[in-house]
Amino acid sequence: MAASPYATEDPQPPYLENTTTRGILQYKSASLSSSPVMPSLPSLHHTPTAHRFYTSLTSLLLPGQPTVPLHVDERMFITIGVGTLCKGGEEWCELIADRLVVTSMNNVSFRLPKKVSMQEAHFKSIEGVFTTDFPNKPPLFFDFTNASLHNGTIEESLEPTAIGTKAKKLEYNATVEIVLQSTAIVATQSHPMHIHGFNFFVVAQGFGNYNEQKVRSSYNLVDPQVRNTIAVPTGVWLMHCHMDLHLPVGLATAFVVENGPTPDSTLPPPPADFPQCSSLDVARSESIWNQDKSDGKDSYLR
Template sequence: MAQCVPILVFVVAFLRFMADAAVVEHTFRVGNLTVRRLCENRVITAVNGRLPGPTIEVHEGDTLVVHLINDSPYNLTIHWHGIFQLLSGWADGPSMITQCPIQPRNCYAYRFNITGQEGTLWWHAHSSVLRATVYGALIIRPRNGTEAFPFSKPDKEVPILLGEWWNDDIVDMDSQAFLTGGAPGDSDAYTINGKPGDLYRCSSNQMYKLEVEQGKSYLLRIINAALSKELFFKVAGHSFTVVAVDASYTKPYETDVVVIAPGQTADALMVADAPPAASYYMAALPYISTAPSPPPRPSFDNTTTRGIVRYEPAMPSAASSRPVMPAMPSFFDNDVAHRFFTSLTGLLRPGDPTVPLHVDEHMVVTFGLGVAACEASQLLCNRSRGATAASMNNVSFQFPTKKSLLEAHFRGEKGIYTSDFPDTPPVFFDFTNPAVNVNPALQSLWFTTKGTKVKKVKYNAAVEMVLQNTAILGIENHPLHLHGFNFFVLAQGFGNYNATSAVKSYNLADPPARNTIAVPTGGWAVIRFTANNPGVWIMHCHLDAHLSSGLAMAFEVENGSTPETTLPPPPPDYPRC
């Protein structure tokens, strides 16, 4: 086994002045954990014997060091979702993009500074489907403490991690799906902080409980850690004020429902102002945006996870009565989802980044499902029909196998990837018209090509991407996540993007900043970002089956002209393939 640090978790702070940053140090030991869910014992992969894993708390400006010891039977990486990784791309984590995986009985120390970010992010495995159980919250507080929040200081902060649970071994399911050219099956439950709640078998004592006091305020740090489902989240008798998404502050938005896609976070203030004589369910159920063409709609896990909000001191009536259940949206309520996402606006504070008004790189990127020829190792794949293959601009992304993209980029090694990801799709057609699935003349559009292609951009270039969903093999709301950057969401809508009309709706004043966008079902979105972080950064769908099917691309950002804008070499313990 590689030389690793002691396994104690500790925090070291070097305080020269009150405003100075700290070095926050943790050890993650990843291994097997036996848990009982839905009447069955299941061995899962977990961090430090916990599900969800440990919550990391830091302040803006701190340096975080996480020593990862891999005692699991799988190759593993950890991604610090939403962290910019300024000049520390070696610690970003996606397997074969910024590093080779950490092999069993080996270790790696993730080291990076947290600069210019505050709010709720999270960490998760970024190899295979291990993030189903390997995940946790990452909370970044203002450097000067919670008094610096741009909203009323809450009385308590509460992480709410929403997840999925499978009775079967998810790694085995994923392996079988690859062999057949398909995708893993539906989950068996949704969870709140790892617990499914009382609507599932053998789960009445596996409910998350939040105790509140009348009149006090609670900052719910909501994270969607599910592999494959966007979710509606509500608390009966209570409303929310959304004050941040993806660790970017928003103007206060009042709502009774939070809509959240895999990979996204939302900070929502909740005042405990309901009658304390009752208790209240918090609940989450899936938002199913899939609109296949032709019907029927694919199956999905149509269950609901619940927790309880209980007032303290407890009143006898609350203990003896059934908790109040919130009125949940329909599984298929596109209107609720679209209204939530389009109602968010950014809160611009002095010194915050602003929307780049001059654009250096214009891209139109179509994305969705398609088919490709079966690989030789897909032994059970239907050779005449092919395998499901997702793509961006008709390129189905293939992960390298010999060396990570970032190391190949740093060393100038050829043959690992090509820098020719296309700026536009190969063919412009009626992207969201379901006729593409029934008109024989259009079926050639189904087929994708596989490749490891990146888009090369100069340091500090302003990039605009029109993200256009297609109707091929079904229409769906895809959450697209960009590593290494936040982007501004300028506009979004349904149907085909039309530049003439869309530009008139661009929000260049106070757009929300995000790292993951749920592009509307059968629609489009426009994002902009400044490529001010040298390295290689993947952009991919956060529906896990779509990532493994190829719905990804990467940006290769060149070095700047100074040492401060140049990617340093990898650390000494950088994993090797």
């Protein structure tokens, strides 16, 4: 057995080490008449092979395990990618030097609160820390993964990004269908998305723009991948890109899950020694990466 790392595109230094790990598995019933053969591995950036591997994974059908819910209470279509903010706070700035490069979801660049945590603000009903108006869809639908958007007049009109601490409020035990759609604005990259506090089913993945009519028939509703670790709790839970570079500049949002009908589904009060947040200034980078063009690896995830 052999394995090597995978990266969607050539990164900036420091580069990912292109090494191969090897191991030999010997089954008790296997014949010892032949020597193991080292498999031939694809290149570090061979997307078709990586996609074929991780989309072929399924979950185990075990008694007592959660099954895919067929009734959906909330539907969200979330674009993820890169945009710009004006340094002076204006809605539009003509000079590139006056813009900050940020990341966003549905054109909202997430800003972490500075003095009070969202969880504390939610529990104590403190106003002014966050809002619950994170949009269910982007402000504009367009050809999201069109590589020709780069450095054109159309892209300039799509770059401006709002900033705020916006969350989505959900009822306890709600079933939410989320489509995550990458975009080609400013730069094209893949984004490993992570959500705190939840398990979720990955029922479809693909390239290009999400098309519900074409894709829905291919949903795996029998044994899809199940990602993350624990059940759905109450409280405030962050969803963000797992690339360290992207979270500080806004590629995140949060879900505020309301209390359920029982004591076990109700958020308990914080302990007496609950630490307080100190004043925190989150620096926002003026430049994130060189805007190299990728080879169309934008994708959707549902």
